[in-house]
Amino acid sequence: MRDYYEILGVERGCDDSALKSAFRKQAMQHHPDRNAGCEEAAGRFKEINEAYSVLSDPQKRAAYDRFGHAGVNGQGGFGGNGQFHDVGDIFNEVFGDVFGDMFGGRGQRQRGGPARGNDLRYDLEISLEQAYAGAEVEITVPVTMTCEPCEGSGAKPGTSPTQCSTCHGAGRVRASQGFFSIERACPRCGGSGRMVLDPCVECRGAGQIRKTRTLAVRIPSGVDDGARIRLAGEGDAGMRGGPRGDLYIFISVTPHELFERDGLDLLCTVPVPMCVAALGGEIEAPCLMGGADCDGACKIEVTVPEGAQTGKTVRVKGRGMPSLRGPQRGDLVVELFVETPTRLTARQKELMRELADLCSEQQHPKAAGFTGKAKKFWDNVTGQA
Ligand SMILES: [Zn+2]
Numbered sequence: 206m207r208d209y210y211e212i213l214g215v216e217r218g219c220d221d222s223a224l225k226s227a228f229r230k231q232a233m234q235h236h237p238d239r240n241a242g243c244e245e246a247a248g249r250f251k252e253i254n255e256a257y258s259v260l261s262d263p264q265k266r267a268a269y270d271r272f273g274h275a276g277v278n279g280q281g282g283f284g285g286n287g288q289f290h291d292v293g294d295i296f297n298e299v300f301g302d303v304f305g306d307m308f309g310g311r312g313q314r315q316r317g318g319p320a321r322g323n324d325l326r327y328d329l330e331i332s333l334e335q336a337y338a339g340a341e342v343e344i345t346v347p348v349t350m351t352c353e354p355c356e357g358s359g360a361k362p363g364t365s366p367t368q369c370s371t372c373h374g375a376g377r378v379r380a381s382q383g384f385f386s387i388e389r390a391c392p393r394c395g396g397s398g399r400m401v402l403d404p405c406v407e408c409r410g411a412g413q414i415r416k417t418r419t420l421a422v423r424i425p426s427g428v429d430d431g432a433r434i435r436l437a438g439e440g441d442a443g444m445r446g447g448p449r450g451d452l453y454i455f456i457s458v459t460p461h462e463l464f465e466r467d468g469l470d471l472l473c474t475v476p477v478p479m480c481v482a483a484l485g486g487e488i489e490a491p492c493l494m495g496g497a498d499c500d501g502a503c504k505i506e507v508t509v510p511e512g513a514q515t516g517k518t519v520r521v522k523g524r525g526m527p528s529l530r531g532p533q534r535g536d537l538v539v540e541l542f543v544e545t546p547t548r549l550t551a552r553q554k555e556l557m558r559e560l561a562d563l564c565s566e567q568q569h570p571k572a573a574g575f576t577g578k579a580k581k582f583w584d585n586v587t588g589q590a
């Protein structure tokens with residue numbers, strides 16, 4: 206499978222508008238209507254659509270950037286079977302009026318009938334603590350609402366809209382667009398087929414008003430970076446009695462100072478003094494589980510085994526992230542970092558020297574193994590010269 210960025214001819218880090226215009230250009234060029242019967246063009250067209258449908262979706266794009274095709278295959282509707290259901294939607298979004306009708310543009314462009322309101326996106330950043338425990342967060346969202354005094358008609362209460370004289374109520378007019386002759390929304394009435402002669406004062410004839418709404422969003426415990434929460438019916442108001450759109454909350458979790466999340470596990474690197482690492486002992490590690498489990502202090506004792514090295518991990522069961530799907534929990538994975546003491550006093554240095562004299566090679570198996578390999582390497586080098 207070819208690289209999606211290569212298919213569209215864009216740079217990896219390109220922004221949405223560059224992506225969109227590249228897609229527009231490519232799709233125009235390889236559109237089946239312009240290349241009747243050409244299988245290569247049809248294949249290219251399919252490829253272009255697939256690439257764009259992934260890269261234009263921030264979540265899928267992030268997955269693709271990290272894992273390549275494996276990251277986006279087999280996710281709802283994007284199977285490896287080359288099916289994609291979003292072609293119509295993508296075309297409506299990118300080409301709007303020009304192509305919308307060709308793909309049977311749903312709902313939004315029906316003549317004068319009810320139309321569903323827009324879906325909205327809200328980006329919400331939360332802390333790892335909030336993701337761990339779950340939270341209720343208040344957000345304010347600008348949203349269009351149906352105007353109450355005129356009940357969405359746009360006409361002054363007591364009056365009603367009249368038929369549009371340009372399209373005679375049809376909501377469409379025929380027009381030529383380059384190589385296409387297509388029907389498009391009537392520019393005078395905006396496709397509604399109706400005109401308001403005496404507009405409602407509240408909404409100035411629009412039938413809708415913009416409002417800022419405050420909503421309480423419940424963040425479920427265990428939510429991960431990149432998750433999406435759908436609030437049905439909290440998007441923009443529909444037109445002419447159509448249903449409201451949905452609101453999608455895109456969650457991003459702020460990187461934490463101490464923890465890194467890996468699936469359900471939480472990773473934390475803890476420095477261990479050299480002597481504790483050598484002798485073994487207890488160290489304190491942070492954990493996110495507060496409450497009765499650790500006297501609300503969010504810390505936990507971790508046993509360092511005798512002779513622990515940097516990079517050694519100690520797993521504390523059940524102290525990781527909770528799962529969204531059930532009662533299971535990840536682990537806290539403590540990675541040890543052995544720290545050599547600095548600024549030693551004369552007495553400490555003396556003890557250290559004494560210790561060094563008493564240490565044997567067998568007590569540093571890594572160093573011994575390394576010395577062996579290095580010696581072989583040097584022998585080889587001098588042998589060849
Ligand atoms: Zn009209």
Ligand SMILES: [Zn+2]
Binds near residue numbers: 408
């Ligand atoms: Zn109104």
